[in-house]
Amino acid sequence: MNFQFTEEHLMIRDTARKFAEEELAASAAERDEKEEFPGEAVKKLGELGFMGMMVPAAYGGAELDTVSYVLAMEEIAKVDASAAVIMSVNNSLVCDGINEWGTEDQKQRFLVSLAGGTLLGAFALSEPEAGSDASNQRTTAARDGDTYVLNGTKNFITNGLHANVVLVFAATDRSKGPHGVSAFLVEKETPGFSVAKKERKLGIRSSDTVSLAFEDARVPAANRLGEEGQGFRIAMKTLDGGRIGIAAQALGIAQASLEASVLYSKQRKAFEHPIAEFQAIQFKLADMATEIEAARLLTLSAAAKKDAGQRYTEAAAMAKLAASKTAVKSSLDAVQIYGGYGYLKDFPVERYLRDSKITEIYEGTSEVQRLVIARALLRA
Numbered sequence: 001m002n003f004q005f006t007e008e009h010l011m012i013r014d015t016a017r018k019f020a021e022e023e024l025a026a027s028a029a030e031r032d033e034k035e036e037f038p039g040e041a042v043k044k045l046g047e048l049g050f051m052g053m054m055v056p057a058a059y060g061g062a063e064l065d066t067v068s069y070v071l072a073m074e075e076i077a078k079v080d081a082s083a084a085v086i087m088s089v090n091n092s093l094v095c096d097g098i099n100e101w102g103t104e105d106q107k108q109r110f111l112v113s114l115a116g117g118t119l120l121g122a123f124a125l126s127e128p129e130a131g132s133d134a135s136n137q138r139t140t141a142a143r144d145g146d147t148y149v150l151n152g153t154k155n156f157i158t159n160g161l162h163a164n165v166v167l168v169f170a171a172t173d174r175s176k177g178p179h180g181v182s183a184f185l186v187e188k189e190t191p192g193f194s195v196a197k198k199e200r201k202l203g204i205r206s207s208d209t210v211s212l213a214f215e216d217a218r219v220p221a222a223n224r225l226g227e228e229g230q231g232f233r234i235a236m237k238t239l240d241g242g243r244i245g246i247a248a249q250a251l252g253i254a255q256a257s258l259e260a261s262v263l264y265s266k267q268r269k270a271f272e273h274p275i276a277e278f279q280a281i282q283f284k285l286a287d288m289a290t291e292i293e294a295a296r297l298l299t300l301s302a303a304a305k306k307d308a309g310q311r312y313t314e315a316a317a318m319a320k321l322a323a324s325k326t327a328v329k330s331s332l333d334a335v336q337i338y339g340g341y342g343y344l345k346d347f348p349v350e351r352y353l354r355d356s357k358i359t360e361i362y363e364g365t366s367e368v369q370r371l372v373i374a375r376a377l378l379r380a
């Protein structure tokens with residue numbers, strides 16, 4: 001596959017890089033420390049078109065391709081992985097879902113503002129007993145006239161505290177398993193819907209992760225996304241795209257780890273030489289660069305398949321599996337290269353390490369990605 005980026009791709013990448021350096025870099029460490037949401041930056045990301053990158057212009061989006069999205073995500077994540085996941089969830093898991101399955105009315109009411117960054121979206125699939133086993137939905141949605149009554153709990157919901165609209169999955173018929181799940185667009189003000197708990201986390205601390213409670217929350221039937229029973233398929237297809245976004249986030253963390261390591265190893269002296277002169281360091285840097293480039297090509301390949309309208313489920317799983325592993329390994333190596341300083345909050349690499357781990361967990365653990373890839377191999 002030939003990745004000749006267009007002028008537009010390069011412009012998007014440069015815009016994202018400039019934005020990250022000017023608007024995120026100076027505050028990223030402090031926001032991480034204080035668990036502070038980057039509200040102003042998210043608004044500006046919306047103004048730049050980065051909150052609805054693949055949404056058609058007719059619905060307020062930037063109408064760009066997935067390759068552009070990957071390039072922008074990597075640049076944002078390189079500086080601030082928290083801002084990147086906020087952006088990724090809104091783009092891939094909320095905007096893309098509404099764009100593909102939404103009615104015209106839903107697009108006008110939600111997509112236009114979500115893509116423009118004036119509303120923020122969250123995606124609520126996970127539950128205490130439905131993590132990897134996502135179809136085991138205990139949250140129920142019972143039809144009652146023109147509404148559905150939702151009851152249950154969701155957890156690990158990124159953006160849940162600040163979101164105005166949450167794409168919620170719930171069982172409309174538990175006896176049908178995955179075919180009895182439906183999707184709903186739930187507005188923040190809905191009576192009976194509340195944020196139950198804000199989690200305290202190892203990494204991506206400037207993004208919020210919460211559990212949500214539904215107690216007889218009435219949602220208009222007009223807010224159901226897709227048909228009754230189509231929800232699990234919507235969740236899986238949406239997550240296929242989301243996994244490309246998280247792969248790009250992981251790439252950003254890995255690239256930041258590499259760049260910090262190169263810089264530091266040229267400055268830091270030991271035994272009267274810059275440590276970059278030692279093969280022990282050089283081999284680490286070479287492995288990091290090689291693994292990052294391999295993961296980047298897998299991610300771009302998955303994005304290009306999506307843009308070409310080809311099946312990309314397995315390609316997205318491979319990209320996320322490889323990029324998340326690379327992020328964890330690169331950030332761990334960066335801490336090792338920094339030695340004792342790598343363990344201190346004075347330097348950014350300890351944040352890269354803390355931020356990297358979640359990329360192996362959310363939007364499908366590495367074990368789930370392997371399962372998706374293996375099932376396809378065995379089905380063939």
Ligand code: CAA
Nearest residue numbers: 125131132133134135158178233236237313362363364368
């Ligand atoms: N596209 C379209 N349809 C799909 C699909 C896909 N990628 N994957 C599955 N389906 C369909 C199947 O075809 C099947 O339909 P049929 O019966 O008609 O054939 C149906 O869905 C059920 O599929 P499976 O039998 O494969 O379902 P399963 O129960 O075995 O689960 C799984 C498969 C891959 C493990 C899935 O449950 C999964 O991906 N789990 C992980 C969930 C996950 O990623 N959660 C992330 C939460 S969101 C998040 O993390 C966001 C954030 O905060 C940043």
